[in-house]
Amino acid sequence: MKVAYLKEAMKIVVKDDAKIPEISDDQVLVKMEYCGVCGSDVHFYKDGRVGDVAAPPDFVLGHEVAGEVVKIGAAVKNLKVGDKVALEPGYACGKCEYCKTGRYNLCPNVIFFADPPVQGALKEYVAHPADMCFKLPENMSTEEGALVEPLAVGLHATALGGVGLGSDVLILGGGCIGLVTLLSAKARGASRIVVVDLYEKRLNMAKEMGATEVINAQKENVAERVEELFDGKGVDFVFETAGAIATIQQTPYYVKKGGTIVLVGMAAESMANYNFHRLW
Numbered sequence: 001m002k003v004a005y006l007k008e009a010m011k012i013v014v015k016d017d018a019k020i021p022e023i024s025d026d027q028v029l030v031k032m033e034y035c036g037v038c039g040s041d042v043h044f045y046k047d048g049r050v051g052d053v054a055a056p057p058d059f060v061l062g063h064e065v066a067g068e069v070v071k072i073g074a075a076v077k078n079l080k081v082g083d084k085v086a087l088e089p090g091y092a093c094g095k096c097e098y099c100k101t102g103r104y105n106l107c108p109n110v111i112f113f114a115d116p117p118v119q120g121a122l123k124e125y126v127a128h129p130a131d132m133c134f135k136l137p138e139n140m141s142t143e144e145g146a147l148v149e150p151l152a153v154g155l156h157a158t159a160l161g162g163v164g165l166g167s168d169v170l171i172l173g174g175g176c177i178g179l180v181t182l183l184s185a186k187a188r189g190a191s192r193i194v195v196v197d198l199y200e201k202r203l204n205m206a207k208e209m210g211a212t213e214v215i216n217a218q219k220e221n222v223a224e225r226v227e228e229l230f231d232g233k234g235v236d237f238v239f240e241t242a243g244a245i246a247t248i249q250q251t252p253y254y255v256k257k258g259g260t261i262v263l264v265g266m267a268a269e270s271m272a273n274y275n276f277h278r279l280w
């Protein structure tokens with residue numbers, strides 16, 4: 001089968017050199033149809049690393065995937081051949097303190113696509129635990145299915161922050177994660193959702209998806225606009241979804257007293273100066 005290898009920064013080579021993986025009794029074999037490109041994939045591609053984590057040789061990217069089940073293990077009961085599925089990219093141990101307390105996203109033993117040394121899913125076939133493959137409804141394509149993973153990020157971020165009925169929300173970054181955070185905040189009943197980005201195309205999409213206001217950081221002074229929109233009080237919830245040090249550093253300036261900052265994005269650098277005094 002074909003696999004896309006990251007040979008070095010800025011160089012991906014597709015080779016037809018891998019064996020179709022064998023499946024164990026509790027796994028299914030999924031033929032990949034769509035794979036999203038995450039910000040973390042872009043960091044690995046551009047810099048060969050994300051923060052302290054370097055891409056190993058012949059690294060395979062991709063973790064936002066959906067496809068079709070082509071083979072099932074002997075013990076699999078929840079899926080059949082032909083089912084379209086979205087894959088959960090992480091497989092937790094189910095045994096540790098975090099898993100036992102229902103926070104399996106924090107499992108230290110997790111096996112996660114494209115998280116070194118675990119390879120990602122930019123390949124033709126993936127063997128995956130059946131209980132981490134979610135069957136898509138008939139009216140959903142695998143292209144939409146590949147967006148389930150980023151959508152889950154937005155849902156988790158807004159749940160973690162505690163966005164609720166009547167909340168005011170500021171989202172820094174109007175990329176995929178910014179937009180799914182917007183959708184999730186809206187679903188949780190937020191009143192005003194303001195999206196900040198550098199690109200008009202993204203801001204138009206944000207408006208289409210329900211942003212009440214948008215701010216173009218290339219043309220407008222974001223601090224002034226936030227001040228004006230929220231009567232100088234700041235915003236209940238500030239979500240950083242751009243994954244840049246500059247936007248992380250802005251968060252304490254926009255949040256309201258007693259408000260909440262949620263850092264969703266992953267910056268390429270590990271360290272950043274941050275004005276904690278604003279929060280004190």
Ligand SMILES: [Zn+2]
Binds near residue numbers: 038039040063064
């Ligand atoms: Zn991702």
Ligand SMILES: [Zn+2]
Binds near residue numbers: 093097099109
């Ligand atoms: Zn665990």
